[in-house]
Amino acid sequence: xxxxxxxxxxxxxxxxxxxxxxxxxxxxxxxxxxxxxxxxxxxxxxxxxxxxxxxxxxxxxxxxxxxxxxxxxxxxxxxxxxxxxxxxxxxxxxxxxxxxxxxxxxxxxxxxxxxxxxxxxxxxxxxxxxxxxxxxxxxxxxxxxxxxxxxxxxxxxxxxxxxxxxxxxxxx
Numbered sequence: 001x002x003x004x005x006x007x008x009x010x011x012x013x014x015x016x017x018x019x020x021x022x023x024x025x026x027x028x029x030x031x032x033x034x035x036x037x038x039x040x041x042x043x044x045x046x047x048x049x050x051x052x053x054x055x056x057x058x059x060x061x062x063x064x065x066x067x068x069x070x071x072x073x074x075x076x077x078x079x080x081x082x083x084x085x086x087x088x089x090x091x092x093x094x095x096x097x098x099x100x101x102x103x104x105x106x107x108x109x110x111x112x113x114x115x116x117x118x119x120x121x122x123x124x125x126x127x128x129x130x131x132x133x134x135x136x137x138x139x140x141x142x143x144x145x146x147x148x149x150x151x152x153x154x155x156x157x158x159x160x161x162x163x164x165x166x167x168x169x170x171x172x
Contacts, residue, residue, distance in 0.1 A: 003043045005030055007072045007150055014154065015075070018082035030075055039078070041071050062114060062131025063138065070128055070146065073153065077145050080157035087158055094162040095141040103170070106143050108136070115139050121147050122171065147171055 004027040005011075012025040020032040031040040038058065040051040048071035050063040065071040077095070085091060099108055106119040115130040117139045126146065130139040144163065145153055147170035156165035 003047070003068050004028060005041065005043060005048060005068050005072055007069075007076075010151065011072060011075055011079075014079035014083070018079040019086070020079075030071075032075075032079075041075060043068065047071070062129065064129040066127045069150070070126060070142075073145055073148070073150050074142055076150055076153045077142070077157070080154045083154060084157050084162070089158065089160060089162075094157065095144040095166075096163065097137050097140055099136060099140055101140060102143050103147070103167075106146070108139055108143075117143060117146070119143070119146055 005025075008025045008027070011030060012023060015023045015025070015032045021034040022038065023032045024030070028043040029040065031038055033039055036055050038053045040053070041048050042051060044064075047064045047066040048068050050061040052058055052061050065074065081091060081094070084094060096102070102108060103119075106117060108115060108117050110116070113132060115132070115136055117128045117130060119126050128139070128142060130136070130142075144166050148156060148166055149169065152169045156162055156169050159165035
């Protein structure tokens with residue numbers, strides 16, 4: 001089965017409302033940003049990989065979601081963070097940040113020099129790679145939303161206590 005990035009209409013809407021000047025949402029590539037910075041998510045053999053550029057130069061981030069649904073979840077979270085700013089809500093601690101805050105049933109280990117986040121949703125195993133040591137916080141931040149249905153991410157992000165909202169929206 002060919003990997004494709006799901007929920008393209010929802011992502012397109014979120015990214016536009018987040019104010020990105022450049023947005024492209026296709027089955028195998030999602031990119032957003034402006035004319036100086038650009039974030040790109042590309043379907044590859046091992047999953048959906050992140051790329052980040054600034055002023056014409058960029059590189060792969062080391063972040064790879066094996067399940068395209070998880071990549072879509074992370075893209076939606078990125079846009080929801082901007083929408084949270086636009087709503088005047090605090091960005092500090094709206095997502096988890098420290099490894100000791102990982103939700104129950106999630107593990108973060110180092111394998112092959114990269115941070116590997118492992119979890120289950122409805123009995124199905126999920127894995128995401130978050131580059132080297134400096135990518136611990138993004139892995140934990142993603143763990144906040146890893147089990148949240150994608151269509152609930154924006155509404156949870158716009159709650160004053162987003163951590164509680166995400167926890168309630170995550171299946172136990």
